[in-house]
Amino acid sequence: MNRILIGSGNNEIQTINNDKVIIDIKKDVNVLIENDDFNKYVFNVYSSSVNVFCKSEYKDNATYEININKGYVSFNNLSYSSNDVQIDVNLNKENSSVSICNSVIAKHDVTHKIKIMHNCKNTYSKVNNNGITKEDGSIFFDVLSLAPKKCKNCKIYQDSKIISFNDTNKNQINPVLLIDEYDVEAKHSAFIGNFNFNDLFYLMSRGLNKKQAKELLTKGLLIGTLDLCFDEKEMLKKKLDDDWR
Amino acid sequence: MLEIKDLTVKVENKIILDKFNLTIEDGKTHVIMGPNGVGKSTLTKVIMCDLNYKIISGDIIYNNESILNLTTDQRAKKGIFLAMQNPPYIDGVTNADFLRTALSSKYEKNINLYSFIKKLDDAVDDLKMPEEMVHRSVNKGFSGGEKKKNEILQMKILEPTFIMLDEIDSGVDVDALKIVADNINKYKENNKDVSCLIITHYTHLLNYVKPDYVHVLKDGKVIKTGDYKLALQIENNGFNFDKVVIDAFNGSDASE
Structure with a gap:
């Protein structure tokens, strides 16, 4: 395309x-x-x-x-x-x-x-x-x-x-x-x-601390839900990390 | 080794576990059986520090250290892992992202992408999962069997030392159950010190993953401990506790 x-x-x-x-x-x-x-x-x-x-x-x-x-x-x-x-x-x-x-x-x-x-x-x-x-x-x-x-x-x-x-x-x-x-x-x-308590608990039960869990959920909510290709999403996630943390 | 000492747990003013005691030595597999609502899942969540449950008294000691003051993630980093009965789905967060972040957190450094992908691919192959599942949102749109396989995938990647499997056999078809069980056995073979706590209602999983001890839980307490035969007794008689206890006392086989 x-x-x-x-x-x-x-x-x-x-x-x-x-x-x-x-x-x-x-x-x-x-x-x-x-x-x-x-x-x-x-x-x-x-x-x-x-x-x-x-x-x-x-x-x-x-x-x-x-x-x-x-x-x-x-x-x-x-x-x-x-x-x-x-x-x-x-x-x-x-x-x-x-x-x-x-x-x-x-x-x-x-x-x-x-x-x-x-x-x-x-x-x-x-x-x-x-x-x-x-x-x-x-x-x-x-x-x-x-x-x-x-x-x-x-x-x-x-x-x-x-x-x-x-x-x-x-x-x-x-x-x-x-x-x-x-x-x-x-x-x-x-x-x-x-964020849902159960979602946070699930992520934390795999070793992510609360801050990391919230960051992952935020990226998922804002960027993961967009209908874009993998590379584009990765760039946006990096930008979110750099710009907005 | 995990030791639970006189643990009393309350949720919404109801005592769920009442002076509960259990010791799980390294390398051993324990099973807890019991009807719905007796506190089996509560036990796993308390060990994992679910803040919905309030600990009134007692202690949980893991490798000679009390873990009561540790948060959920700190306990996970100690090597405790809970495969959940109903894991939530998390929209927008891919399995691969999730696992890579979890691994980076565990080792407190960025994980080499090549070695991570290799490890993930191997685990996905072992579990006979479609490759594309690692790029899908965590548990979103997964069938019952896929969710349980995904829990085992996480176990294989994160390499815990104490594993809790909460009804890992529910909602899983015969073939998927065998794959799940094979992977649990293989993991235990490769990691001899890994101990396991299995919560189940049936002997389906236990036909493949042989337990060292089977405990029957009622009213928040262990009322009987035995071996694999006790699980078979329960399978045949149901949770007819009087019969199970009386038969055990008489030394006869309740299935007769």
Whole structure:
């Protein structure tokens, strides 16, 4: 699969219109968005399988619009910044699927809004938000999935988890499912708190001390859950070690 | 050697172990049997320092040193290992990452990647596990048998000196049980001083891993100790304690 670096200004699928990067994808591709000068991206996907990775480490408020006209998009976001993120997905044709893995490290108050529109029957969406808060940080995950009438056989999943490493009480998860059709499968879960005692006990029973166990769980939560290749994950874990410990 | 002396353990205001005594010498295999809820799993978790259980009195001594003041990881570093009945799944953390971190922690230095991969590959082969399992999240989506094999994989990599196997035979098919048992036997053969505490309800595992002692636990105490024959008696008669005790007292075989 080709790998396209967005922001390099040198590839055929990308156009820039009023500070908005428009990416038209008609064949299978991996897309990497690194730190660049743009804050709004529009993906138009036509009958293809796409893996997107946004390393929006120090980016200003970023907006991503993903229009899927049949095909599959795996959208991965790792956010270190203190700015907000908005992800809007439109599943416009049958057999359109999206999987969003959104990992957030918050040292300040951040809001991540995700909106999934199931505009057609036989569409699939899965949102997996994971965040940790440290220092003065708090996270608000606002997740909205809509399935209007006649959108039969849609599958809608939302999972959000925030682990607090600080004493904030401002963390919030707002999982909303608006479904106006009977024949839809949907579920959501939301968790705010600390790491599970049983998980920590299990890791510690193999010789990891509490700090090591928490670090391993943090890397697993934020990076292990992303749909990326092994090498990419290893680089991110090393960066997490270097930058954020 | 592990010595448990007059150990009384409470959870949620209920006494689970009551002045419990047990000594496990190096190289010996002990089995604890008993019906559900008598404190078998509690014993293993207390030895491993699960903070959900409160120790009221008594002591646990490992290699002539009390371990009561040690944390879970410190006990693990002393060589104590618990293969859990229901190990949790940990999303995002791969088996390989987990084991490499655990080994690095045990030896307090970064483990050579080549030797680690070689050791892991050998252990995976021995357990007839698919290679890709080491790159999957710990226990996530694993079947009952795969989870138990994964516990034994960890045992082989971490090389403990005292092993607790909590119902390692539950949820495991016949072929997988034989593989698990073969690996336990091989490990014991290669490490003669390793002692073992097996918690089980059945003799399935004991047909392969022969115990030196079998203890029957009731109301938080050992009420009877015997050998492999006692396990067979229980298999035939169930946990009919009066019958087991009376038969043992009379020196007759309860299965007759």
